Amino acid sequence: MASRSASHLRRSAAVRLARRARGGSIIDAAQFLGVSTGAHARFDNVLKHRLKDKGLALTFEAALDNLATELSRHPIDYAHRRRTLDEWAIPPQIWETEIVHPGLTRSCKFAADDRKRLACSAYVWARVAHGEHLFAPTPAEVRNDADRKTIWRRDATTVFNLLKRAQRYPRYLMLKELLDAYADRLADSLGCQRSTGQEQRSLAN
Structure with a gap:
């Protein structure tokens, strides 16, 4: 279960970072990364509920903002x-x-x-x-x-x-x-x- 949660967190973070960098919707970002939109919707919903239950939703978004800022200083074209x-x-x-x-x-x-x-x-x-x-x-x-x-x-x-x-x-x-x-x-x-x-x-x- 812990391994699956880590995967949900990692994949959701990647899609959200792509959205911050490219703009557009979450679906656009998932497609850009080659992630199934259906799969992303499932693990993103699971992640949202778990973060909300633990009171970590805002902390997660703030961490993504910090990471996006750091990545923008040394951009790498993974696509x-x-x-x-x-x-x-x-x-x-x-x-x-x-x-x-x-x-x-x-x-x-x-x-x-x-x-x-x-x-x-x-x-x-x-x-x-x-x-x-x-x-x-x-x-x-x-x-x-x-x-x-x-x-x-x-x-x-x-x-x-x-x-x-x-x-x-x-x-x-x-x-x-x-x-x-x-x-x-x-x-x-x-x-x-x-x-x-x-x-x-x-x-x-």
Whole structure:
């Protein structure tokens, strides 16, 4: 229940921040973020009732105002990142040369197969796009195969949860550090492309 409440809070905050930045309605903001308007209405209603019951509604809105002000000082175009990474997955060459190096496979007997590459892609997407891995776009390699898509979603959630608790699973700690470093380089690359408006070589390819 606590995990679900945290998800409601996070998603509602994201939609409300988008509305503050773009103007328009809550529905417009939800659609802009790719959040189902029906789903948003459900979790937003739940959140409103819980905040009201605890007397925290005004505190929540004030926190959003403060966060919006802070974000406006260092704007990041997450919509650009998500558009660029639609159907994206970690490129095999980068997976083999930057992520799954001999030190990793020797130290934790890591299964460096293609399923793991696609599952880890959802984790990288979530870090770069500042979204939830559940909303990561389906990689092009499995999009048209219902069975493989189902397996990918299950693998992505399993890997994401293991990486979130990497301190408990030492064999995943090195993997997390490598993925985080790659995700940060990818985010920087996308930011440079957007700010200069020029064709540049991207870590996304």
